[in-house]
Amino acid sequence: MVAVQSAGRIRKQNIPAGPGSVDVGLDDREVAQRVELLTRFRQLLLKQRDRFRTYLSTLEEEGDAIRKGDVEHFERHVQLEQSIVKDIISFRRAVEPLEDLYHRATGRNAGDEGDIPELQAHLEHLQAQVLKRNEENRQELRSRLDELRQQVARIRAPREQSAYAAAAARSGRMVDITT
Numbered sequence: 001m002v003a004v005q006s007a008g009r010i011r012k013q014n015i016p017a018g019p020g021s022v023d024v025g026l027d028d029r030e031v032a033q034r035v036e037l038l039t040r041f042r043q044l045l046l047k048q049r050d051r052f053r054t055y056l057s058t059l060e061e062e063g064d065a066i067r068k069g070d071v072e073h074f075e076r077h078v079q080l081e082q083s084i085v086k087d088i089i090s091f092r093r094a095v096e097p098l099e100d101l102y103h104r105a106t107g108r109n110a111g112d113e114g115d116i117p118e119l120q121a122h123l124e125h126l127q128a129q130v131l132k133r134n135e136e137n138r139q140e141l142r143s144r145l146d147e148l149r150q151q152v153a154r155i156r157a158p159r160e161q162s163a164y165a166a167a168a169a170r171s172g173r174m175v176d177i178t179t
Contacts, residue, residue, distance in 0.1 A: 030105075037102045038114065044098065045119045048091040052126035055084045059133040066140045 058080050065074040102108075 034106060037098060041098045041102060042116060044091055044095045045123065048088060049123055049126065051084055051087050052123060052130060056126065056130050056133060058084060059130065059137055063137045063140060066137060066144055
């Protein structure tokens with residue numbers, strides 16, 4: 001008897017042991033533990049997926065703020081981005097031990113059960129999108145910074161002197177008061 005998760009439901013199902021697996025009679029408590037582990041693992045993956053989606057949305061808004069030159073909006077998004085990244089890291093820290101625990105308890109990978117492989121593939125896809133968008137934002141930010149540096153350089157460039165300043169520069173600056 002094996003706990004199988006499909007379409008969000010968990011049910012017990014008799015599945016013959018495959019090659020290399022050990023057919024061990026599991027009692028209800030062991031099945032319940034495995035189901036609980038898989039359920040918790042799935043919940044964490046779903047939360048992580050939601051955080052990645054939020055992160056991707058934040059990066060898109062951040063890119064708009066960079067293009068518009070809206071510093072305050074950009075700053076808020078950077079702070080939000082930092083919070084989301086911390087959440088994603090904490091989810092990963094929680095997912096890895098659960099996956100290991102399930103593997104030790106069953107001898108199988110949690111990533112092979114139910115819809116978990118699909119969730120993990122979707123997470124990897126979202127992560128790739130996030131990395132791509134993050135790199136695009138960095139490029140836009142670099143080009144915006146270059147534009148700002150050029151503007152500052154133009155402002156600092158020596159200006160043409162006024163007629164009075166030019167005349168003062170040509171005339172002497174010392175006055176003889178001994179006569």
